[in-house]
Amino acid sequence: MKALALFSGGLDSALAIKVIKDQGIEVIALNFVSHFFGGKNEKAENMAKQLGVQLEYVNFSSIHTDILKNPVHGRGKNMNPCIDCHALMFKTAGDLMEKFGASFIISGEVLGQRPMSQNYQALEKVKALSPGLEDLIVRPLSAKLLPESKPERLGWVDRSQLLDIQGRSRKVQMELMETYGLVDYPTPGGGCLLTDPGYSKRLKILEQDGLLEDENSNLFHLLKIGRFFRFEKGKYLIVGREE
Ligand code: SF4
Known part of the structure; x- marks a missing residue:
């Protein structure tokens, strides 16, 4: 089985x-x-x-x-x-x-x-x-x-x-x-990134701009790593938080 x-x-x-x-x-x-x-x-x-x-x-x-x-x-x-x-x-x-x-x-x-x-x-x-x-x-x-x-x-x-x-x-x-004896597991959390209020807020902006499409997935990933500024639909600035 x-x-x-x-x-x-x-x-x-x-x-x-x-x-x-x-x-x-x-x-x-x-x-x-x-x-x-x-x-x-x-x-x-x-x-x-x-x-x-x-x-x-x-x-x-x-x-x-x-x-x-x-x-x-x-x-x-x-x-x-x-x-x-x-x-x-x-x-x-x-x-x-x-x-x-x-x-x-x-x-x-x-x-x-x-x-x-x-x-x-x-x-x-x-x-x-x-x-x-x-x-x-x-x-x-x-x-x-x-x-x-x-x-x-x-x-x-x-x-x-x-x-x-x-x-x-x-x-x-x-x-x-x-x-x-199973001890090495991640701290139990509340769910995936989509449950994160800050990330969701940024993703929502893409949705409102009609960009919640698989072909824009590079943006979904960029939203995870930088500060996000919207100028207008499709025109964004993402500033790296680290080097
Ligand atoms: S959306 Fe995220 S938290 Fe909800 S079921 Fe899917 S993986 Fe889990």
Whole structure:
């Protein structure tokens, strides 16, 4: 039995992999790469090594920019289109299942961790937005609080060994990681760059100027590294903060 994992390299997705892997299930960790998160990084690689799983980078930047532009389910507080973004990750992972010979998908989502995108309805909505996969998504950290999935029903995964974590605190996850001896993970944060108010404000200006397109992705990257001044549509000054 093999599973694909949505893997940011952080605490929750690492723990989700550990819980499944401890059942003797092979896991392949997918790190999604967009203009705003993911990509080759030492932390994710170290964690994958500690977990003993294969790490694959999946670049979906272009299609991610499309959902950023038109998020059917709206955005969070900033530019983050979390519900559509998660659904896109599941869909993309679903498209890769055959290639990797995987039977189901896991993620480190935790019930109630984010008020907008990880409440019960949002988690169910993300599943419903992943046609054909609804029943093949397992969320090991909160599984006992969620409806049973096909892998649990058919005994591919032992539901009794899954967890019932909920809420915003990361205390339980951190304690479990310590028990497992997995200590070197990034400090749990609030999400990707699109959840950052300052960055979102600058990106919003590009959106208002009609430039939120994949072909302008060099601008998305420049906004990360310099001070940003707008003169008029399409005319900007970006000043490096460092040398
Ligand atoms: S925080 Fe960023 S990466 Fe995570 S679901 Fe939201 S938009 Fe996607």
